[in-house]
Amino acid sequence: MTITETDLHHLRRCVDLAREALADGDEPFGSVLVAADGTVLFEDRNRVKDGDETRHPEFEISRWAANNLIPQQRATATVYTSGEHCPMCAASHGWVGLGRIVYAASTAQLTAWRAEWGLAPGPVTPLPINAIAPGVPVEGPVPAFEAELRGLHLARLA
Structure with missing residues (x-):
């Protein structure tokens, strides 16, 4: 795994967005889309609390990219996210x-945490x-954020 300082910077923003989602009563997930030149193009956080379970930030990034970027720009962009993408x-x-x-x-980490806390799948x-x-290049998890994210997900249960 080749995580750079730039990667850590963008992941920090994702964790901050996850914290923002939690503060708003939502599940703690946040994501950022970054162009090949390093420009932040789009960012969002989870917005599922009102009942639309498709309002994941990674899905919103896909929607935004489809409407605003040409295929070459999409292929060279990086998606940073606090939690690994769900299948959707x-x-x-x-x-x-x-x-x-x-x-x-x-x-796998989130699934293990949920099982440890007695939550249903x-x-x-x-x-x-x-x-x-x-075919998608994937890197993670990044241990530097594990304890903080575990804490955010645990706080969601309180």
């Missing part, structure tokens, strides 16, 4: 043709990104 978001990423994904916490099978979008 991984599929949208693959269909839209976005490039590299860097995530702070993995689906979600309605969708937890799969790694490359099980859904095999």
Whole structure:
């Protein structure tokens, strides 16, 4: 895994967006889309609290990219995210043709935390990104964010 200082900077923003989502009563997830030249193009956080479970930031990034970028720009962009894409978001990423994904916490980590806390599994099978979008370059998890993200997800239960 080749995580750079730039990657860490953008992942920090994702974690801050996750914290913002939690403060608004939502699930703690945040994501940022960055162009090949380093320009932040789009960022969002989870917005599922009102009942639309498709309002994941990674899915919103796919929608935004499809409407605002040409295929070459999509392919060279990087999606940073606090948590590994769910299958829905991984599929949208693959269909839209976005490039590299860097995530702070993995689906396996989140699944283990939820089981440890006695929570029921979600309605969708937890799969790694490359099980859904095999051609996408993926890097993560990044240990530097594990404790903080675990704490945010635990705080969601309080």
